[in-house]
Amino acid sequence: MKNVIETEGETKEEAIEEALKELGVERDRANIEILEEPNKGLLGLRKSKARVRVTIVDHESMVVEVIEEMLKNFGVEAAIETRYEENYLWVTLSGESLSWMIGHHGQTLDAIQVLVGAIMGCKLKESARVIVDVEGYRERSQKEVRAMAERTVGKVLARGEAISLRPMNALERKLVHLVVAEYGGAKSSSIDTEPNRFVIISPA
Amino acid sequence: MKELLEYLARALVDKPDEVRVEVIEGDKSLILQLHVDAEDVGKVIGKQGRIAKAIRTVVKASAVRDGKKAIVEIID
Secondary structure, eight states: OOOEEEEEESSHHHHHHHHHHHHTOOGGGEEEEEEEOOBOOBTTBSOBOEEEEEEEOOHHHHHHHHHHHHHHHHTOOOEEEEEEETTEEEEEEEOSSOGGGTOGGGHHHHHHHHHHHHHHHHHHSSOOOEEEEETTHHHHHHHHHHHHHHHHHHHHHHHTSOEEEEEOOHHHHHHHHHHHHHHOSEEEEEESOTTSOEEEEEEO | OHHHHHHHHHHHOSOGGGOEEEEEEOSSEEEEEEEOOGGGHHHHHOGGGHHHHHHHHHHHHHHHTTTOEEEEEEEO
């Protein structure tokens, strides 16, 4: 697979779109350099196109390295699997006696994720969208959050009054907002600050 | 625990050579004093203490496996 490509277009946007399509990646996995600004020219003279160079940023191997190093320091062995989903890099760990890495309501796992994100941020000088999961914990909890959101919207619409949910992390809150938007007839907003930030669902 | 904390701190700061961890070990508890360069303190604390909290949570959870209560102190 190609990692870098240079493209031309009438506008910068057009050139970038073209490059991303060629490389088959989303914008947040790409590093974009503008080689030449487009020039509309004067009366058709000196007209030039926009030229850009787009490079795929390989977050994946860096993230895996950081996590391997962390596991070594924890003194645990785990299999590491990675996949991209909705612009997030999911890193799933599996192995024996890893449950301590999840913690109460996933607190330890959230902390590990914060640290992996911060370490990647230091290395890349930009934020990386990484989700760390252990033994499918996040996948299960996402299903639960989705089900809870659906039940709550139903209640809100039936009773015509607002209901607040338990404190959630950013990813869970995003999922609730998504479910509420899909459902229609209700609106959701986040209240308070981390780690107590929660979503309230109210009739639209 | 010392190695874990050293690793995390070194991966987060600009001056990894200045990272030092001192351990005061008791029967049931473990105090880890993390020393970093004055300019790096913000990096290990983070906005609203987010990074420091994550470091404490992870070190604590890891120490519990050895039956110990770990306390991380950040010192510049």
